[in-house]
Amino acid sequence: MVKPSKLLVLKKAFSGWPLSVGPAILNCLQKHNLTIEIVSPKGNFDEYINYICQNKQELKAEFAYVENHLKKGDSWGEIIIVKNKNKKIIASFGPNRTKKDKREKKRALPGYFSVLKKFRNKKIGNALWITGLKRMKKMGADYIKISVAKNNLPALKIYLHSGFKKFGN
Numbered sequence: 796m797v798k799p800s801k802l803l804v805l806k807k808a809f810s811g812w813p814l815s816v817g818p819a820i821l822n823c824l825q826k827h828n829l830t831i832e833i834v835s836p837k838g839n840f841d842e843y844i845n846y847i848c849q850n851k852q853e854l855k856a857e858f859a860y861v862e863n864h865l866k867k868g869d870s871w872g873e874i875i876i877v878k879n880k881n882k883k884i885i886a887s888f889g890p891n892r893t894k895k896d897k898r899e900k901k902r903a904l905p906g907y908f909s910v911l912k913k914f915r916n917k918k919i920g921n922a923l924w925i926t927g928l929k930r931m932k933k934m935g936a937d938y939i940k941i942s943v944a945k946n947n948l949p950a951l952k953i954y955l956h957s958g959f960k961k962f963g964n
C-alpha cells in the first residue's frame with residue numbers, strides 16, 4: 796500500500812471531450828500491428844484470466860484482484876485488452892465501471908491499467924488509456940478521479956497528457 800503523502804490525486808471532467816478516438820491512437824495501434832478488444836461485463840473473461848495468470852509475477856495487483864474476484868464470484872466490469880499480431884494479449888485496462896456519487900454525478904471507476912514490460916515505451920499505454928477513458932465517457936461518466944504514486948512517472952505523464960489536473964492540495 797502506497798502512503799497517501801506519496802500519492803497525487805488527479806481529476807478530469809468529460810464534458811466537451813470528444814467520444815471518438817483520434818488518429819494518433821489509431822496510427823499507434825496500426826504501426827505496432829495491435830488490435831483492441833472490449834470484453835463486456837457479461838462477456839467471457841477466460842482469455843483475460845489466463846493472461847493475468849500466465850504473467851502473475853509481473854502483474855501482481857491484477858493477479859490478486861482476479862484471484863479474489865473468482866473466489867467471491869462478483870460481476871466483472873468492462874475490460875479492454877490489447878493483442879499483438881500473434882493474437883496474444885500484451886496489455887489490459889479494467890475492470891472499468893461508473894458509479895453515481897452523492898451529488899448524483901456519474902464518476903468513472905477505472906480498474907488496473909498495464910502494459911507488459913517487453914512492450915512498454917511505444918505509446919501503447921497511452922493508446923489503451925485514451926480508449927478506456929472514451930469507453931467510460933460512453934458509459935455516461937461525468938468525471939474521473941484517480942490516485943497515482945508521485946514516482947510513477949510513465950503513468951503520471953500519460954494522465955497529464957490526457958488532460959488530468961491535480962485535485963486538492
Ligand SMILES: CC(C)(COP(=O)(O)OP(=O)(O)OC[C@H]1O[C@@H](n2cnc3c(N)ncnc32)[C@H](O)[C@@H]1OP(=O)(O)O)[C@@H](O)C(=O)NCCC(=O)NCCS
Pocket residue numbers: 908909910911914915916917918919920921922942943944947948949950952953
Ligand atoms: C504505466 C504504463 C501502463 C505505461 O505504458 P507504456 O506503454 O510504456 O506507456 P507510453 O509508452 O504510452 O508512455 C509512457 C511515458 O512515460 C515515459 N517514461 C517511460 N519510462 C520513464 C521513466 N523511467 N521516467 C520518466 N518517464 C518515463 C515515456 O517517455 C512516455 O512519456 P512521453 O509520452 O512524454 O514520451 C506501464 O509503465 C505499466 O504497465 N506500468 C506498471 C503498471 C502501472 O503503473 N499502471 C498505472 C497504475 S496507476
